[in-house]
Each structure stands twice: as C-alpha cells, then as structure tokens.
Amino acid sequence: xxxxxxxxxxxxxxxxxxxxxxxxxxxxxxxxxxxxxxxxxxxxxxxxxxxxxxxxxxxxxxxxxxxxxxxxxxxxxxxxxxxxxxxxxxxxxxxxxxxxxxxxxxxxxxxxxxxxxxxxxxxxxxxxxxxxxxxxxxxxxxxxxxxxxxxxxxxxxxxxxxxxxxxxxxxxxxxxxxxxxxxxxxxxxxxxxxxxxxxxxxxxxxxxxxxxxxxxxxxxxxxxxxxxxxxxxxxxxxxxxxxxxxxxxxxxxxxxxxxxxxxxxxxxxxxxxxxxxxxxxxxxxxxxxxxxxxxxxxxxxxxxxxxxxxxxxxxxxxx
Amino acid sequence: xxxxxxxxxxxxxxxxxxxxxxxxxxxxxxxxxxxxxxxxxxxxxxxxxxxxxxxxxxxxxxxxxxxxxxxxxxxxxxxxxxxxxxxxxxxxxxxxxxxxxxxxxxxxxxxxxxxxxxxxxxxxxxxxxxxxxxxxxxxxxxxxxxxxxxxxxxxxxxxxxxxxxxxxxxxxxxxxxxxxxxxxxxxxxxxxxxxxxxxxxxxxxxxxxxxxxxxxxxxxxxxxxxxxxxxxxxxxxxxxxxxx
Numbered sequence: 001x002x003x004x005x006x007x008x009x010x011x012x013x014x015x016x017x018x019x020x021x022x023x024x025x026x027x028x029x030x031x032x033x034x035x036x037x038x039x040x041x042x043x044x045x046x047x048x049x050x051x052x053x054x055x056x057x058x059x060x061x062x063x064x065x066x067x068x069x070x071x072x073x074x075x076x077x078x079x080x081x082x083x084x085x086x087x088x089x090x091x092x093x094x095x096x097x098x099x100x101x102x103x104x105x106x107x108x109x110x111x112x113x114x115x116x117x118x119x120x121x122x123x124x125x126x127x128x129x130x131x132x133x134x135x136x137x138x139x140x141x142x143x144x145x146x147x148x149x150x151x152x153x154x155x156x157x158x159x160x161x162x163x164x165x166x167x168x169x170x171x172x173x174x175x176x177x178x179x180x181x182x183x184x185x186x187x188x189x190x191x192x193x194x195x196x197x198x199x200x201x202x203x204x205x206x207x208x209x210x211x212x213x214x215x216x217x218x219x220x221x222x223x224x225x226x227x228x229x230x231x232x233x234x235x236x237x238x239x240x241x242x243x244x245x246x247x248x249x250x251x252x253x254x255x256x257x258x259x260x261x262x263x264x265x266x267x268x269x270x271x272x273x274x275x276x277x278x279x280x281x282x283x284x285x286x287x288x289x290x291x292x293x294x295x296x297x298x299x300x301x302x303x304x305x306x307x308x309x310x311x312x313x314x315x316x317x318x319x
Numbered sequence: 320x321x322x323x324x325x326x327x328x329x330x331x332x333x334x335x336x337x338x339x340x341x342x343x344x345x346x347x348x349x350x351x352x353x354x355x356x357x358x359x360x361x362x363x364x365x366x367x368x369x370x371x372x373x374x375x376x377x378x379x380x381x382x383x384x385x386x387x388x389x390x391x392x393x394x395x396x397x398x399x400x401x402x403x404x405x406x407x408x409x410x411x412x413x414x415x416x417x418x419x420x421x422x423x424x425x426x427x428x429x430x431x432x433x434x435x436x437x438x439x440x441x442x443x444x445x446x447x448x449x450x451x452x453x454x455x456x457x458x459x460x461x462x463x464x465x466x467x468x469x470x471x472x473x474x475x476x477x478x479x480x481x482x483x484x485x486x487x488x489x490x491x492x493x494x495x496x497x498x499x500x501x502x503x504x505x506x507x508x509x510x511x512x513x514x515x516x517x518x519x520x521x522x523x524x525x526x527x528x529x530x531x532x533x534x535x536x537x538x539x540x541x542x543x544x545x546x547x548x549x550x551x552x553x554x555x556x557x558x559x560x561x562x563x
Contacts, residue, residue, distance in 0.1 A: 221373055222410035222469075226424035226476060227400030236423060240414050318414050318456040 029287075037285045041292055044115040044279050050108040053085045061098045061106075073106050120275025121296055127193060127271060128258045134197035135257065139204020144234070146209045157205065164202035170263055172199055177267040192264035200257045207253060211246035212238055244315045251308035255301045262297075272296060320511055321347040321370065321480060326379035328365055328535075339365040340376065341535030347480070350509045354522040354543075357532035358558060363515045366532070367482050370513065371402040384479065400428050403473030407485040409465040411457040417444065417468050418453040421475045429476060436475070443471040447501050463494030467501055474505075481505065483514040519562060523547055531555045 059077040071089045076082055087107030094106055114122075145157035164172070176195035177188060186194070215238050223233040265274035276293040280286050328340035340362045347353050355363045368374040370381055372388055372395040381388040383398055412420050421440035425431045431439070444450040447467040449460070457465055466486055473481060483502065487495045499521050506512060506525045516522065522529055522543055529546040531539040531554075539546065539555045547563075550556050 216408075216410075218406055218408050218410035219412065222404075222406060222412070223424070224396075225371055225373060225399055225402075225404035226472070227396045227398075227428040228424055229396055232427050236427065237412055241412075244414065319458060 034287060036288065037283070038288055040283050040285050041288050044117045044275075044289075046118065047113055047115050049111050049113045050091070051111065052105045052108055053087050055085075055100045055104050055106055056083070056102060057081060058102050059100055061094045061096055061100065064092070064094070064096050066092075071107065075100070075106070116270075116275040116279055117272070117292065117296070120270060120272040121300075123270055123275075124258065124261055124272040124297075125300065127189070127196070127264065127269070128254075128261045131193050131196035131200060131261070132254050132257055134193065135200035135204050135254075138197060138201030139208055142201060142205035143208025143212065146205060147212060161202045161205055164199055169195070169199050169260055170266065173263055173267060188267050188269055192261075192267060192269050196257060196261055196264065199260070200253060203253050203256075204250065207246050207249045208242070210249075211242035214245055215241050247308060247312055247315065251304065255304055258300055258304070259297060320349045320351070320384065321513070322380075322382040323366075323370070324380045324382075326366065326369055326381060327377045328362070328369060328374060329377045338535050340369065342379070343532070343535070343537050344379075345530060345537065345540070347511060347513060349479075349511050351527045352506045352510075352512045352514065352525055353528050353530060354526035355513065355515045355530045355532060356517070356519070356522060356558075357538075361532045362535040363532045364484050367484050367513060367515050370480075370482060371399050371404055373404075396428070400424075400476055401479045403476060403478035403481040405466070405469050405473055405481065405483045405486045407488050409457075409462070409469045409489070411465055411469055411472070413457050416454050416456055417449070417460070420457065420468060421472050424472070425475050439475055440471070443474050444468070446474075446504075447471045448497075461494060462490045463497045466490065466494075466498045470498075470501055470505075480511045480513065483512065483516065485515055485517065487516065487518055517562070519547070531558065533558075 055075055057075075057077040059075050059081075062074040062076045062082075063072075065072045065074075066089050069089050070086055071092050072084055072086055073092070073094060074082065074084045085106050086109070088110045091108035091110070092106075094100065094104075100106070142157045142160060145153040146161070148154055148157075173192065173195045176198075177191040180186060180194075181188070181191040219237055219241065220233055223237040224230070228236065261271060262273040265271055265277070268274070270278070272293055276289050280289050283289070323346070324344050326340055326343045327338065330337040330339050343362075343366055345353075355367065357363045365374055369376045369388075370383070376389070379389065383402065386393055386398060388395070388398065411417075412423065415423065418437060418440050421443060422433065422436040425436035425439060426433060429436075441450060441453060444453055447470060449464050449467055449471075452460060452464065452468075457468065460468065470481075470486075486502070487498050490498065495518070499518060502512070502514070502521070503525055514521070514526075524543075526543045529539075529541060529543050530537055531546065531550075531552070533554050539550055539552045541550075546555070547559065550559060
C-alpha cells in the first residue's frame, strides 16, 4: 500500500459539518421569535460619555473662549469668585454676559470610557492572574510537602488536597465569603481570590508532585553525589526539569482557573460574567451578550494557550 | 583512604528481608585501583553506593579520610564532594549544556567563580576528548560521549576518590573502549578508584586488586593475576568459567 497524504476531502468535510451546525442553529433561532439587537452591544465595550459641567454658584458668564474643539468658559459669582470651566465646543449652552443660577449646565465634557464588558474583562483578568500566582506558590509548596519524608507535612498536604478536590468550588466560594469572610471580616475580593487560589492550588500540587516524581531518581543521585544539598538539587536540577514536563497540564489548570473565576460573580464581584448579567437586565439582549461573553473568555484562554505553546517550543531546545 | 568495616545493608520489602551487603570489610589505599566484580545481585553496586551515602547502610563503619559515615554528625554533603561517582545511566542533567553540567556543582558546592569553573570544565572536557561539544545539550551526544562527560563532571570537583558503578554496562559495544581509555588514563595518573564492572579485560589490565563478591559477601580478594589465573574459591572459579 502506498501512503497518501490527501487531506483536502477531510478539510472539506470539516467545513461542511461546521456549516451544517451553523445553519441548524440559525434555523432553530428563526423559529422562535427573537429580535437580534447586535447594535446594542458595542456601547458596552466603549462609549462616549458626556459629563455635564454645572455652575456651582449664582453668577454671570464673563468670557467664552473657543479654541478648536474645546471652549473655556470663565464665570464670576456675585461675590467676585472666579471659575473657569472647560467644555466641548459643540455642547456650549451659554453666551457671554448671561446670568446663571447655581446648578445651571454650562456645557458637557465628552470622553471615551470603557464599558462594563471591558471593566468586567479586566476584573476577570487580574483576579485570575493574582489567584494563579498564589495557586502556583501554594501548589509548589503543597506538592513538595506531599513527597516530603516528614509525616506531618505529608499529612497536612494530603488533607488539604483531599478536602479541596472533594468539594465543589461554588460551595468553597460561599464558605470563603459567608463563613470566613464574616468571621475574619474579609472583603469579597480577598475571599474570591482566596477561594480560587486554594482551589487551583490543590490541583497544582498534584501536578507538581507528579512532575517531580516523573524525573528519574538518577538525577537526584547524580546531583547529591556531587555534594549538592537536597535544596540545591531540587532548585537546580529537579524543578527545572519537572517544570518543563508539567507545563502543559499546568497551563490547562490555569485556563480552568480563568473559566472558574466566573463563579465569583455569585459573591457580587463584577467580573466578566456578572457584567454580562447586568447588561442583560438593562438590554434584554440575552443571546447577544452571552455569546459575546463566551467569545471573550475564549479569546483570553486561546491567547494563554498560544503563549504556553510558544514556551513549550522554547524549552524543547534541550530535548 | 577508605576503610570499610563489617558493612551491612538490609533491604526490607514485602518479599522479605534481603541482606544486600552482608559484612563487607575492605581497605583502599590512596592511588589504588580496586575492581569489584561478581554476579548480578551480589551487592557490589549497593556496597559502592554506601561509600558515598547514596544508600544508608544498616550496620558497620565506612571511614573516608578519617571521617566515619556512620557518625550522625558527619556532613554527608562534604564527603560526597570529595567522592566522585559515575553511574551506569550517566545521569547527566538534560536541561543544561555539557559545560553547565560540569560547572553547576563547582559553583554551588565548591563556591568557585563562573570563570574559574568554566576554565576547569574546558580543561577536563579536553582531557576526555569532547571539548568541541561543550555547548551542546547531553541528548545530542552518544552514550560514550555522555559517559565521558559524566566522568569529567565528577572530576571537576577535584575528588580524592572516584567510584564507578558499571560505567560501560549501558553502552553500545563500540563505545565501551573510549570510556575505558579515559578510566585507564585516570588510573595511570594515580587516582584512587573503586570500579564495579563486568569488563574483565579492564580489571586484568588496570586493577591493583580485585574483589569478588557474591550474595553480599566478599568471597575472594587478590591481585588480578591471582584472581584470573588461580582463584581459590569454588564460587569464583564457577563465575570465571561462565564469563571468560
């Protein structure tokens, strides 16, 4: 038999399947009476805010100086107080010499602002990043404790890992917020990050343990036979090799962490998921918003996967 | 240099108790090359590993340069820095280049500067004939080259004794020679060596003394000439008949 490398029929089939799925979904949506309102979504990424500038006293408009898109309005109060407001030219509402009362709007400042989706994305990102760092250190420490010769360390690590892996993350978040948060008076962010870090840490610990145990015993023996201490051996010889091995499962764990961070929305942290929910309450664009939120999560996780893929190739140099 | 007295190593497993090393006593003088031979499972490797503390022995004393390994106050890391070890499986650090393999312990244990350590490393790589591979990762080297790097790595610590644990057993036949040549050169230079090996030719040519072990015990000790031509013990005669 001669090997063939004809792949185009399979590529065609893949495209066909995707098209059928898309068409099926579209057809199903057509059957229910749903009004798509995609035009409502962009403003939740970025919007043009208009802040009214008001006169804080009863007074008179002294001068109005326009230079391009901005205008400076000088105001003088009845007791000779002076104030200059800067506003957008096309929102100017007063003329020179006009009498104004306290609270009258002189004009507006226009400014681009990030919408709730971007703010939620930012919250999700930094929450996941901080939790990941804590989870990595916690996992490293616990993983090392798991293979320690000391019974107490081993026992503590095992109880921690078993308790965390045996309970749902949602329940852990509730416990962290309603129990520990109340008892120790912690803020919701601390509780959210703590719960995520503790949760991921237990899984990272198991990954670290497996990674270390996957390094042949001869490596430790070689390093120790050269007179290196157990600590030096771990840091210089075992962990660098283990890290390379556990990079794929570790990155999978951190991708999970980003996705799991959506659960902190239940303790009223305004992350991407909670932002989505809030937007839906004011727009009723349920389909659009959840699709956009899902796409945003997908974007972050794909970027992270690509970064890890690049790192893996860099590390492969010594293989 | 090295004095072992009644060394016992007992392995406990579900299958029962194994006396891997059973009362071995021997003495190695400075500059002496001792070859330990014997059938598989005779405890020769375990005994060798006891000498630098990779195996904790159950009973007896091993005294290296006047320091007793059985003494709880002995800093084993200090002893190990003086006792080089070469393994059957090379055990080079795969994440570090050849020259980094040689400098790591020099910098961390001997506290040498990077420059001094590298000079030493290049000199030793030249000595074992692979200075042109200094920047390569170990995976790019053949088994024989890897083992020569492993020898150089141990030598970089300026050890007083070198232990070889079946250094040629994992090599392709045509690479055995290049490793043995390096070991012969070391022996000529007066290095104190304890070699566990199945290379009878090497034992005959280089050894000052041959120790034959079986079932954890020293069965016969003698010069190569005595051992290979006129052994006294039946077990040794049987062994030689099978390997020669």
